[in-house]
Amino acid sequence: MKxxxxxxxLAVATGLSVQAxxxxxxxxxxxxGMVSCGVGQGLPGFSSPDDKGNWTGLDVDVCRAIxxxxxxxxxxxxxxxxxxxxxxxxxxxxxxxxxxxxTTWTLSRDTSLGANFTGVTYYDGQGFMVKKALKVxxxxxxxxxxxxxxxxxTTEQNLADYFKGNNMKYEVIAFGTNDEAVKAYESGxxxxxxxxxxxxxxxxxxxxxxxxxxxxxxxxSKEPLGxxxxxxxxQWLDIVKWTLYAMVTAEELGITQKNADEMAKSDKPEMxxxxxxxxxxxxQLGLTKDWVSRIVKAVGNYGESFDRNVGAGSKLGIARGLxxxxxxxxxxxxxxxx
Amino acid sequence: MAIEPRxxxxxxxxxxxxxxxxxxxxxxxxxxxxxxxxxAWIAYEIVANARANxxxxxxxxxxxxxxxxxxxxxxxxxxxxxxSDSYTRVxxxxxxxxxxxxxxxxxxxxxxxxxxxxxRLSPNxxxxxxxxxxxxxxxxxxxxxxxxxxxxxxxxxxxxPRQSISxxxxxxxxNRGLVIPKPxxxxxxxxxxxxxxxxxxxxxxxxxYSRRALFESGRVIKVWPYALGLIVGLPLLVTLIxxxxxxxxxxVLKGFNFAxxxxxxxxxxxxxLALATYTAAFIAEIVRAGILSVHKGQMEAGxxxxxxxxxxxxxxxIPQALRVILPPLTNQYLNLxxxxxLAVAIGxxxxxxxxxxxxxxxxxxxxxxxxxTMGVYLLISLVTSAIMSFYGWRIGRSMG
Numbered sequence: 179m180k181x182x183x184x185x186x187x188l189a190v191a192t193g194l195s196v197q198a199x200x201x202x203x204x205x206x207x208x209x210x211g212m213v214s215c216g217v218g219q220g221l222p223g224f225s226s227p228d229d230k231g232n233w234t235g236l237d238v239d240v241c242r243a244i245x246x247x248x249x250x251x252x253x254x255x256x257x258x259x260x261x262x263x264x265x266x267x268x269x270x271x272x273x274x275x276x277x278x279x280x281t282t283w284t285l286s287r288d289t290s291l292g293a294n295f296t297g298v299t300y301y302d303g304q305g306f307m308v309k310k311a312l313k314v315x316x317x318x319x320x321x322x323x324x325x326x327x328x329x330x331x332t333t334e335q336n337l338a339d340y341f342k343g344n345n346m347k348y349e350v351i352a353f354g355t356n357d358e359a360v361k362a363y364e365s366g367x368x369x370x371x372x373x374x375x376x377x378x379x380x381x382x383x384x385x386x387x388x389x390x391x392x393x394x395x396x397x398x399s400k401e402p403l404g405x406x407x408x409x410x411x412x413q414w415l416d417i418v419k420w421t422l423y424a425m426v427t428a429e430e431l432g433i434t435q436k437n438a439d440e441m442a443k444s445d446k447p448e449m450x451x452x453x454x455x456x457x458x459x460x461x462q463l464g465l466t467k468d469w470v471s472r473i474v475k476a477v478g479n480y481g482e483s484f485d486r487n488v489g490a491g492s493k494l495g496i497a498r499g500l501x502x503x504x505x506x507x508x509x510x511x512x513x514x515x516x
Numbered sequence: 517m518a519i520e521p522r523x524x525x526x527x528x529x530x531x532x533x534x535x536x537x538x539x540x541x542x543x544x545x546x547x548x549x550x551x552x553x554x555x556a557w558i559a560y561e562i563v564a565n566a567r568a569n570x571x572x573x574x575x576x577x578x579x580x581x582x583x584x585x586x587x588x589x590x591x592x593x594x595x596x597x598x599x600s601d602s603y604t605r606v607x608x609x610x611x612x613x614x615x616x617x618x619x620x621x622x623x624x625x626x627x628x629x630x631x632x633x634x635x636r637l638s639p640n641x642x643x644x645x646x647x648x649x650x651x652x653x654x655x656x657x658x659x660x661x662x663x664x665x666x667x668x669x670x671x672x673x674x675x676x677p678r679q680s681i682s683x684x685x686x687x688x689x690x691n692r693g694l695v696i697p698k699p700x701x702x703x704x705x706x707x708x709x710x711x712x713x714x715x716x717x718x719x720x721x722x723x724x725y726s727r728r729a730l731f732e733s734g735r736v737i738k739v740w741p742y743a744l745g746l747i748v749g750l751p752l753l754v755t756l757i758x759x760x761x762x763x764x765x766x767x768v769l770k771g772f773n774f775a776x777x778x779x780x781x782x783x784x785x786x787x788x789l790a791l792a793t794y795t796a797a798f799i800a801e802i803v804r805a806g807i808l809s810v811h812k813g814q815m816e817a818g819x820x821x822x823x824x825x826x827x828x829x830x831x832x833x834i835p836q837a838l839r840v841i842l843p844p845l846t847n848q849y850l851n852l853x854x855x856x857x858l859a860v861a862i863g864x865x866x867x868x869x870x871x872x873x874x875x876x877x878x879x880x881x882x883x884x885x886x887x888x889t890m891g892v893y894l895l896i897s898l899v900t901s902a903i904m905s906f907y908g909w910r911i912g913r914s915m916g
């Protein structure tokens with residue numbers, strides 16, 4: 179762990195010149211022929227490699243969508259698995275172009291880290307998982323419990339705030355990676371494992387007997403998760419931001435991976451703008467006219483990606499909830515593409 | 517015929533030339549100067565470059581963050597700590613945790629190392645083979661692997677707090693660690709400590725007196741019964757007068773965990789155990805090499821004086837072996853301290869975990885934090901070497 183940080187720090191100290199001086203991430207990416215994308219170290223549904231070594235997940239789809247928009251090839255991504263505490267240094271140092279690793283959007287991360295959030299891929303909140311055998315029904319019954327957590331996350335601070343706010347005592351054991359924290363929880367070192375609720379469902383699948391564990395109903399924080407880019411390159415910020423919005427817009431307009439080619443022939447003015455048969459919106463971003471259809475054909479619209487990775491079509495089976503479109507009871511909303 | 521001592525020629529200039537420029541003389545000096553200038557320039561460029569780029573990206577820089585509120589908790593602290601304390605406090609908490617595991621690890625590693633070395637050199641076939649096997653097994657497995665083994669193996673073997681193994685209903689062993697009664701000072705505490713201190717000082721004086729008597733007049737005075745009597749008797753007497761020095765707060769199971777008492781967390785035990793046993797294997801080989809480096813004649817001479825094997829080792833062989841042992845032993849102490857950074861794998865809150873881990877991630881100030889952390893480890897290592905050098909110097913002096 180220490181060595182990784184050290185290397186990254188040296189990279190920050192020496193290597194930044196290239197990144198910051200030019201600040202043309204798009205050009206760098208094109209020259210390299212790859213998008214370098216920071217992802218998680220194996221969180222099912224968000225970013226995990228399958229048995230053939232292909233990365234899949236909601237966060238991974240964002241990386242693939244960006245690659246599709248630039249290269250028309252969703253495989254041109256170099257995935258860099260990062261632990262929570264190493265992720266920001268990797269972004270600052272220029273090792274990755276975009277960090278898409280269920281990272282919570284907060285004010286201090288938007289400012290002092292030297293990075294910007296580009297939108298929200300998943301509206302989450304922090305929750306608790308306990309063993310069923312403990313017969314706990316509410317997080318308020320957790321006084322004096324031992325809690326396993328991954329270090330370097332907002333989770334650690336929310337946990338402190340929640341227990342303090344409710345006048346409860348607890349013991350925290352913070353691990354370098356998520357897997358270590360889960361393993362310690364499973365071995366009985368802790369009564370409780372805490373992370374974002376989506377993560378709890380994903381991690382529960384990795385336990386020996388998922389049915390013996392229960393996620394408590396309380397959600398103690400707001401965790402809007404989204405991709406991050408470095409300060410200082412507005413064009414790249416726009417590309418990542420609008421790649422997300424393109425996926426959401428596609429769902430709103432009913433454009434899917436299958437019917438994208440069909441829909442592209444539509445005469446509706448809105449469709450023409452989105453597919454670039456009218457105007458040059460894609461080129462304004464530094465991409466091509468057909469950027470939206472490239473994205474949708476590669477990873478599908480937001481709803482398809484959600485269902486495939488974390489929703490009804492996946493092992494996680496998480497309901498859309500807050501992540502449904504704004505006109506379907508959720509808060510996923512994209513500004514107009516025009 | 518008297519020989520006039522010849523005045524040596526003034527060597528100041530050539531000496532200076534050699535010192536500054538090596539065998540090449542003044543041209544060598546110029547090259548060295550250029551080299552140092554180039555190094556300084558590179559260092560300056562790195563710092564200036566990093567600063568300019570941090571500013572360009574609007575990444576916060578400087579050490580102002582150290583005063584900010586940490587907002588997270590730590591499960592082992594030697595000084596009072598809560599989540600409303602500052603990052604400076606977190607830094608000290610982490611540093612003390614690192615020092616604690618290092619000092620205790622070094623202590624046990626040294627003892628185990630010496631015992632294994634003596635075992636390996638022992639004429640007892642079984643003992644020497646077991647010691648040899650220990651060394652070969654432990655030093656050839658990666659340390660991280662051993663730490664995880666101790667952590668997961670120990671945790672898996674222990675029951676949860678509700679079924680914890682209790683000893684006399686006051687010590688409780690579970691997968692939350694070992695909970696022991698916590699001594700709380702009573703009115704009789706101060707007189708008790710005072711009496712104990714006096715007894716210890718008196719015992720030391722007595723021992724020194726008997727040593728002097730032995731060397732000066734050859735009189736053998738048996739000191740230990742008196743010393744024992746003093747150390748046990750005096751505090752006991754004071755307790756009878758002033759009352760019990762401490763009251764024990766017995767831990768009770770309350771909710772999920774034990775309330776009251778003191779707790780040794782399993783992360784600490786696993787880390788100390790792994791570090792001590794691992795380093796001990798190397799120390800054992802160093803000690804064995806040191807002992808074997810002392811000439812066989814010394815041992816035989818000692819035996820022929822009628823000393824027992826233990827006394828020969830203690831009085832004759834080991835003091836001479838220490839000269840060989842100390843420098844590599846220092847290396848092992850430094851290694852142990854540095855290896856303690858593997859703590860992060862099992863969630864022990866050492867300096868790297870709470871400061872270069874959580875604090876770094878929360879503030880994003882990688883350069884400052886890694887800089888401070890490296891500085892601290894450098895300082896710990898230099899202080900350790902200085903202490904060992906001083907010890908070596910004293911041994912060298914006492915042997916003339």
